[in-house]
Amino acid sequence: MKKAKYGIDAPFVPVSYSIFILALFLIGFLFVSAGHQWAYNFFGYGLFCCVLLSIYMHTTLKGKYQIWNKVLSEWKLNQNAHFLDLGCGRGAIFYLIVKTLGKTVKGTGIDLWRKVDQSGNDRSIAMNNAAIEGVSNQIQLITGDMRSLPFQNNSFDFVTSNMAIHNIKQKMDRRKALKEAYRVLKSGGILIIVDISYGKEYKAVVEELGMVNVTLKNAGWQGWWSGPFVSTYILTATKC
Incomplete structure (x- = not known):
């Protein structure tokens, strides 16, 4: 049986x-x-x-999945939802969410498909992975910039992002991405970000936007990108 290929984060x-x-x-x-x-x-x-190096490879190949499995077990997300994944890449976490929630969920993934962020990052590979995972009829892949999302206000039941927003270099642009995520999120919708760096910055922005139930916590050793000095955090927030 053919297996989906999801590459390595930050291959350099x-x-x-x-x-x-x-x-x-x-x-x-x-x-x-x-x-x-x-x-x-x-x-x-x-x-x-x-x-x-071994710790890094564990995180990119196994650890990030363990983190998201825990997140999804803690948050009972709507199985009839339509959600957005920012920086979906080749679909590793995007499709994990779809498969976990079941056949009634719909997902939209958006990415610029930069290979510096993920090895072999390409829309065609993401589509092929969707077919292998059996989720092609549940997902949509869009080429676009998370700083300027091509969606109407209040379009999605929840928004996710895995190891993506930190790749935006400028603070002002990261703020734009968070504001866009907030804009397209429905009232009562949940924002879930798993990332490295800028955690306190993101928390301050979403609180400024008026989001509630904001939490920021360390994901543990499964999210060490070489060691505890480059660790993963989980940010969650709800739109009023």
């Missing part, structure tokens, strides 16, 4: 780790071969980086 990170690890081992080997015993430290540094 594991590539950079791998190059750095190889360089450390090579330098260590060269200096130790020349009789410099202190150069064994390079092997230690290399092994430490291997651990960091």
Whole structure:
């Protein structure tokens, strides 16, 4: 049976780790071969980086799914809902949500399909993954910018985003994305963001917009992108 392929988040990170690890081992080997015993430290540094890389790969391949499974078990989302996923990429979390909620839910995913954010990020691959997962008739994929959403006000029952908004570099533009998410969300709808960086910034914006029941919490070790120094948080808020 064919399996969906969802790629790796921020692929330049594991590539950079791998190059750095190889360089450390090579330098260590060269200096130790020349009789410099202190150069064994390079092997230690290399092994430490291997651990960091392993943690990163666990998070991108397994951890993020564990986080969302927990989120979806805690929030009893409407199974007849129409929801929006910001920065859906190849569909990893987007389709997980659809499959978890069942055959009556409808989802719309929007992305700019930047490969720097996710390896092999492409709409055609996302469509193929939808077919493999059996959700093609429940989803719609749109090429667009989350800072200027092509939807009417109050269009969606809930809005989600996984590891996407932090890729917007400017604070003002991140604010635009959050305001757009708020605009298209129906009254009583829930915003769920799982991301790294800018958590307090996002919380301040959604509170300023008048959202209630705002929570911001750490997702735990399953969301460590190399270690606790780059961790994942979960932001939830409800539109009045």
